Amino acid sequence: MPHKVSLSRLKLTDFRNYASAGLQLDGRHVVLVGDNGAGKTNLMEAVSFLSPGRGMRRATYGDVTRVGAHGGFTIFAALDGMDGEVEIGTGVDGNDESTSRRLRINGTPAKTADELTDHLRLLWLTPSMDGLFTGGSSERRRFLDRLVLSLDPAHGRRASDFERAMRSRNKLLDERRFDPSWLSGIEEQMATLGIAMAMARQEMLGLLVRLIEETRETSPFPSASLDLAGFMDGQFDRPAVDLEDEYAAQLAESRYRDAAAGRTLEGPHRADLLVRHRDKRMEAARCSTGEQKALLVGLIMAHARLVANLTGHAPVLLLDEIAAHLDENRRAALFDLIDALGGQAFMTGTDRSMFSALDDRAQFFTVADGKIFE
Template structure:
């Protein structure tokens, strides 16, 4: 899989961009702040419907414009003459985005997911090791969707149910506090309704939780292998136990299984047990939205104990393992390396470059040509002052 052409209208700093691309390596070269990352961010947005830099769509639209358009032609195999797929997303902050596939509108933007698949590594990925559980949950869920786009609907259903249930809990909590204070007013919500939402949450949550557990099982050996590849020094000192453990809000005494029916029962039981605390706090305290992926090196958790170099190696390993997992289900995903080589020591730079060079398409951003290792020699696009020019 590779992008043959990228078109932008009012995306980030660009009024317009028309950029042909080839399979193999393309390096975007230019000083910081010139728009290199904006180009690969656009590619990533088409693949995930999200940005690796911001959580909202507003900053993606050029100042003064009402909307942005990102469009790409995607070939599934460099050795075939089949017609590329044309995928397009129109980003309109405050409104529902619109998408097209081969120039035909689709019902929902998520219907384009799977047309383009990417694995992106950027400096922000250190948060996978050092950051909050939400960063690791997002990593798992985005990989789930890349692997099987139907999970975009599962995530959406779960988030919708969670929002409704939290609103009910908040209302019940407010009514309970008012009653304690002796204040009159309208009665609180019927808690029988909460039983219904408990069931909905358990059903949607069990599907998402089971998929995450299956994904972690598939990732575990790939992450260990990738960590060994990027961290190896040749001294025999890197034979470290790399661990991925799923930590569920169901509690340490709950045996985690990918059996959906068992998970539904466990979630219903846990929400019932936590109901009083949930009403007091006005939020749902049990479910996939409260879970974490615990990363470990040897007996210790990576967060708080891993060195800076070990953290980089773990973050790299997670992304490289994702790449290896996705390539088993079809065409190679596009590998995006956004300003990472300047952050790495010489050994990790060279090992990452060697591993990346086998990908069907690699998009690299760097401030200067010297930041791109020789193993990733290929096409070059200079980016300066909004001008995007292919020079080699």
């Protein structure tokens, strides 16, 4: 069984609706129960800040900092991590959005937030993701890239560097500055980064599809068929250098078209994740709401298993309102899957009885008005 990464302490200051709060944990799963708006999701969001980025809500620091607080927010966590016991502290000093997030690992300033992935991997599922299959392609790309990032921590840096280079190219085209040498340099950089991004997505998706096929008969959730479209379709069996040359040539040929459009029309930023209900042979977007939820839960759990298999460390799962739309049998099956994964999961709900199948496998906390009771 993969090594169990688990939090033992969590402390917050001026985070969302918490002036201060703390949790003492014993390594079991964590269930947070309370009315809507009590602050359950805020606690899980704090845990999500133990990964690179802006957490599971992608919030601005001003939104995260408690209303009325003037010194920013802090999050502290102690955990048994992938590299042993570790203490992580993060936060910001003020509400200015230009302020960068501070990060300390065992009291030492971290060079980049990517260092967090040396200690834990986080996956989350929130109600806002319920429209993933029916919404725009940008949300599916973001979801896909989070999956890739949990296996390949360098993916986030490549994506941000690609976006930066693309913005520079768009600016030159908008200003009608068609300097061939300048544009060619930027386009070569975009080609290198863009093909690396696309290949990382393809590799992760291939691994995930194989795992889904292997567990198809035993999973309590419907199996998803997955594919990518919208960029270099069907060409990723060719050497990366050939794909880079071809993409750079596409960018060079499309300068005037992109200038007229006001954006870059070809690239990994245009790709889309295609999801189908395998047994029904139906696009996920056409499935019922319940089927879409079951597909999404199954996809997250399959990816969690993939992370555990490839890293040797089970991810920490953040599952917001996970039991609300599942019947009793499927809830029990999900809890067994979570437990068998070998990691720690944080779950929220309004009704404690919905988690009764977990029994003593979880610690239960009641959350009310920004306070936590065990």
